[in-house]
Amino acid sequence: MTDAQFEGEHIVAPSSAADDVLRVEHITKSFGPTVALRDINLHLRKGEVLGLLGDNGAGKSTLIKILCGFQKQDGGEMWLKGEDYAPKSVDNARSLGVDCVFQDLALIDELSVFHNMYLRREKLRSPIPFLNNIVMKREARKALDKIGINIPHIDVPVARLSGGQRQAIAVARTISGDADIILLDEPLAAMGAKEGAQILDLIQRIKEEGNVSVVMILHNMVHVLTACDRVNLIQDGVIGLDKPTAETSVEELTEIMVDEYRRARLAAHIGNGAGAAPAEDTAAGA
């Protein structure tokens, strides 16, 4: 069905395999009159790093928010390790092993680094459930050292840290949890070249361990090609391309994205009579 619906040489039907840890079919999501996701079909193999590309407003972040339980889809189904997956909340998704680094990082400026690291999974004392700050500090320090991120003081509010350090903490928080599916919404956005490379190294290391699967939204196509096994391109709320990174190139990805932009421009200028079916869709999205 998905094949027939969208013409064009780049559009590939999502192939599912037995070792898929996450499978998503026909996901739709609208916000009032705005259609964010029209029909998303996606799968993630165990130990794979999947890159999500797409123009601004293509629906990447919405998809991630649905996958991690922060928002609910309007229609469509999801499976996690072969079982129905309908997370009721972020907490629920996390308990099932799916965790997310949000684009806005979900850090609390006023709280310390280690409180942010353990937000919603605090270490408590017993019998009275006070926060066990000593243990959290120690563990947070260990986790950050293991990742190799330099945060000199972990008891200062995160407001005092640089954009890159904040991003690193948000990534470290998710990666040092027990999740086996990690969703990252632009993990390199605020990072300098060196910090960005560190995060990519980290993702490489996770990949080599083979237990964790990653879905990552990226803007930089070179990053996609170096860090990901496979790339999915979201255009107008559908997956417009699904290819192993080894079989594509920066040129091809750029060409598709620019082409889409050209068609949207064209459609906006001459209306819906342009002939090609996607023109109508792109016009709605633009």
Next chain:
Amino acid sequence: MAVASDSSAQAGSSPSPGPASSRARRVPGLGLLKRFLTLREGSIVVVTVITVIYFASTTQHFLTGNNFKTLLPYFAPIAIMAGGQVFVMTLGEIDLSIGAMYLFTPFLYVKLANAGIPLVPCVIVSLLVAMALGAFNGVMVAYVGIASFVATLGMLFVLDGITLVISHSEQVTTPGTTIVGVTSFAQVFGEGTYSELLWAIGIVLVLQILLSFTRWGIYTVAAGGNRLGAAEAGINVKLVLVRNFVLCSVLSGFVGILEAVRSSSASPDPSGSNAILFEAVSAVIIGGTLMTGGAGTVIGALIGALFLGILNDGLVIKGVNANYLDLYLGLAILLAMTVNVYIQRVRRGAGK
């Protein structure tokens, strides 16, 4: 202390010999003072101490035991109500109905007691009703989506109205007070000389521990500092809102009963109770809690209430014309807040 922080800074970050060595040459006493001042409560402590010194040196009767007793009812009730309000204001919200709650619960308590119910259950039932009304405030804000200023303003008028209706605008004598004869109950619930002070200190300590050392506390700070981020991290922000409004309401209701027992009577006077609302909110802000949310201190609110009490009491002792009292109080609050803002700037600078 200064040396220790220097070595850790050098070990942790890239070497920067210039600033580090200049820091080591500083006088340690100054560093301590700066540290103290940059505490959230630090500035109001300094302002309060200065105020005490001023009144103690310019009047004879300020530093006396008797005056301390006079001071207590000025600040202990405000401190408790401010403590609850800290939890709401740290969320970036405000509860304007605390004065009305303070007005309403004594009349509920009196009605129940006059119906023949034992006194302690009367207190408990009154507080449960206060909790339910607080939960209603919280639901209006968190689930219905009404701004807390508006939702609790509505509650303010509703409670003032109910109080006027059930009291028929008449003053009542509080059952269980010495006039009627039962003393041990009254001793505990407000009439004992230090009863309110002990309640205030106990409640403030518990609240500060709740705010600083429990999940409830850091979720409050998180939801106040970055509501979307807190929700994304998996915190049930709506639940946090509701329970903080419940906490705020029940404490105000409790203070209302304490005060009614202390003074052996309750009068349905909405303007008086709203003055208490403003004093409690002032104490919270003077104490160092941000109106925009994300940071709060219960101890600070207690000291803020103490500052307001001392100012009130000191001006009376100095024999300031009663007509000037509010004027001086207002100017003093503006001055204290200006100092506060300046010190906050120093604090932010210290972080860089």
